[in-house]
Amino acid sequence: MAILDSGYLLLSSIGLMIAGVGGLIIVSAGVLSLTGVVLALIYRRSKTILIPNITLFILGFLEGPVKQIAWLFKIDEVFMDQMVVDIRNRLYLNAFTKIAYEDRMIFLPQCLRDPKCPAPLEPEGIKCLSCGRCGIGMIKDYAEQLGSKVYIAPGSTLIKRMLKKYRPKAVLGVGCTLEVYEGTRLMASFGLPVQAVGLERDGCIDTRVDVYSLMEKIKAHSSLGKNYCIRDDPGLFALATRIQEMWDYSRPQKVRVKPVKK
Ligand code: SF4
Incomplete structure (x- = not known):
């Protein structure tokens, strides 16, 4: 007992x-x-x-x-996800800006293209012909002049393939909230300094991005100071304004991006 x-x-x-x-x-x-x-x-x-x-x-x-x-x-859920992306942007900004432009990879979503985009799909993504119908051509020209690799991705499979093939040291991506939320999580898990810009108008076609934020992140580099801001950079600010206006008012134009001083 x-x-x-x-x-x-x-x-x-x-x-x-x-x-x-x-x-x-x-x-x-x-x-x-x-x-x-x-x-x-x-x-x-x-x-x-x-x-x-x-x-x-x-x-x-x-x-x-x-x-x-x-x-x-x-x-709402979208706001919470945007907050997480913003936190990751802030946490990784310093490390991102220390990476040389040549070691950075930039991914733009295909939905940013003009609905009449003539660009063909190639093994490394959509090949922009800089036709002037949307801002991608100028954004790409500018980033490539700095030395970064730019891809217009039809989906996440291409992104993973390019990461594996070229092994960048930092990544900048544009996408809808869910895409940048998942994308920044994935890059952070790879230990890659990541920056993201969410779409201002999402959807499947003819989407929009804040060109100023995107161009600022493309150019941000530790050599320009910790508080680099596009508003203090008249040349880049003017270019971003032309791209933004072209998108806002759907004014096709072919602008040659002036050679970039690094
Ligand atoms: S500029 Fe825009 S619309 Fe023209 S080819 Fe490039 S992505 Fe397509």
Whole structure:
């Protein structure tokens, strides 16, 4: 009888311990999820990201619960993903700008092209003919003059193939929120300094990107200073304005990009 009693006591203690640990994990997850939502609310208000590394950890580890609670505060999933991309951009900017232009790879989505784009699909992506119907030609010319490799990707398979083939040291990508969210996660997992620009108008065709942000990231380099801003660079600012206006007003034009001073 005494043996039965002590066995019962032992089992009850183990059960209580497991329940205690389980409860602690649930409470910790709840507290961390709420912290993630508070950080998102602060970001929504001021674009401030407090403790970026920890925020990224919480939003990655507890993505589901944080998004569910955030929804109660009218913060949608897309906003949360954009926040994560912004955090990755900030965390990797310094490392990205230290990489030489020649070692960078830039991926543009095919949906940015004009619907009447005459470019053929080749083994290394869509080959832009710089026809002037969309801004890609000028963006590509500019980045290639700096030495970067530019690809117009019809899908993620090409991106992975080019990464494997050319092994860049840094990557800059443009895409819809989901694409840049997944893309930055993948590049970060490869240990590659990554930067991303989300599409301003997404969809499957005739999409738009903020040309100023994109050109600024293409040119950003540690030799230009930590706070390089396109607004302080009249030449690049003027080029970005021409591209942006061409896209905004659908004015086809063929502009030769002047030789770039590195
Ligand atoms: S400039 Fe635009 S529309 Fe013209 S070939 Fe290049 S990607 Fe296609």
